[in-house]
Amino acid sequence: MALAAAGRVLLQAGSRLGRREVVDGARRFANKRVEVEADEAAGIAVMKLKNPPVNSLSLEFLTEFLISLEKLENNKNFRGVILTSERPGVFSAGLDLMEMYGRNPAHYAEYWRAVQELWLRLYLSNMILVCAINGTSPAGGCLMALTCDHRIMADNPKYTIGLNESQLGIVAPFWFKDNFVNTVGYRTAEHALQLGLLFPPAEALKLGIVDEVVPEDQVHSKAQSVMAQWMAIPDHSRQLTKNMMRKAMADNLIKQREADIQNFVSFISRDSIQKSLHTYLEKLKQKKG
Numbered sequence: 001m002a003l004a005a006a007g008r009v010l011l012q013a014g015s016r017l018g019r020r021e022v023v024d025g026a027r028r029f030a031n032k033r034v035e036v037e038a039d040e041a042a043g044i045a046v047m048k049l050k051n052p053p054v055n056s057l058s059l060e061f062l063t064e065f066l067i068s069l070e071k072l073e074n075n076k077n078f079r080g081v082i083l084t085s086e087r088p089g090v091f092s093a094g095l096d097l098m099e100m101y102g103r104n105p106a107h108y109a110e111y112w113r114a115v116q117e118l119w120l121r122l123y124l125s126n127m128i129l130v131c132a133i134n135g136t137s138p139a140g141g142c143l144m145a146l147t148c149d150h151r152i153m154a155d156n157p158k159y160t161i162g163l164n165e166s167q168l169g170i171v172a173p174f175w176f177k178d179n180f181v182n183t184v185g186y187r188t189a190e191h192a193l194q195l196g197l198l199f200p201p202a203e204a205l206k207l208g209i210v211d212e213v214v215p216e217d218q219v220h221s222k223a224q225s226v227m228a229q230w231m232a233i234p235d236h237s238r239q240l241t242k243n244m245m246r247k248a249m250a251d252n253l254i255k256q257r258e259a260d261i262q263n264f265v266s267f268i269s270r271d272s273i274q275k276s277l278h279t280y281l282e283k284l285k286q287k288k289g
């Protein structure tokens with residue numbers, strides 16, 4: 001119920017944005033920040049993140065992404081989604097720092113609800129989610145990948161993935177942490193989260209953050225072949241199994257969703273945290289100069 005209500009709010013927000021949907025022979029639809037190549041006959045869609053320059057998860061991006069995902073969820077012909085970046089090199093730079101810096105509490109609350117919604121929708125999706133990680137994927141970008149059923153990363157040592165929040169002076173929320181612990185185990189998570197480590201593909205594979213590392217030009221073909229394997233499993237048994245594995249963790253957030261929003265708002269509003277974000281943003285700028 002809570003999910004459906006939040007979804008309606010996002011849909012309303014989406015229509016307020018007034019984006020015109022572009023339909024190309026019913027096989028492709030796009031809003032400004034997400035491109036969907038939908039093969040209805042095959043039951044597979046490729047969702048490409050395209051929020052330049054670095055696919056940060058801004059409020060507008062989250063709204064558009066959730067609307068696109070809902071369209072696919074509502075069409076029973078779609079059984080699988082491949083998530084990838086339209087800009088190879090960066091899968092996603094994670095949460096948009098500008099949504100968490102210098103804004104007011106109401107904005108922080110609205111943003112955090114949308115971030116929660118993204119995680120819940122992806123984590124609990126009945127569809128098969130395969131992540132084709134064709135670039136760097138820190139923090140919220142890594143989280144998106146962690147919600148998927150299978151992760152394939154491009155074998156490029158310049159790319160990294162992980163939860164680096166502590167390096168920014170912020171803390172990975174408990175549900176980021178839970179998702180990570182369930183993926184890599186407690187000790188690895190404890191170590192990596194405290195240090196805010198980002199891992200290149202080979203290490204990410206060793207730790208189980210990703211399931212496969214393949215040459216960069218094979219990420220998409222690999223994702224398609226993995227999807228074919230997963231599609232061969234009957235939906236009802238796979239979905240019931242997925243739900244059995246994931247429901248408790250998702251319920252843990254659902255039951256304390258409002259408290260989690262309040263925690264986020266008071267944490268991110270602190271002067272010390274705003275100062276840390278300021279320093280980090282300056283560092284990002286200086287890196288360029």
Ligand SMILES: CCCCCCCC/C=C\C=C\CC(=O)SCCNC(=O)CCNC(=O)[C@H](O)C(C)(C)COP(=O)(O)OP(=O)(O)OC[C@H]1O[C@@H](n2cnc3c(N)ncnc32)[C@H](O)[C@@H]1OP(=O)(O)O
Nearest residue numbers: 056093094095096097098138139140170171173264267284
């Ligand atoms: C007590 C418990 C309470 C619990 C409360 C919980 C609180 C939790 C709070 C938050 C959790 C947050 C999770 C996150 O996801 S935080 C975001 C983490 N992301 C990063 O650290 C990535 C930062 N970016 C980079 O490292 C690089 O940009 C990279 C992705 C590697 C791409 O590099 P490159 O291609 O060289 O691009 P640039 O660095 O030049 O960036 C281009 C412009 O984009 C801006 N940028 C980059 N990342 C972000 C971002 N995440 N959000 C907003 N903007 C971003 C960057 O500043 C450049 O801007 P400009 O061109 O204007 O200079």
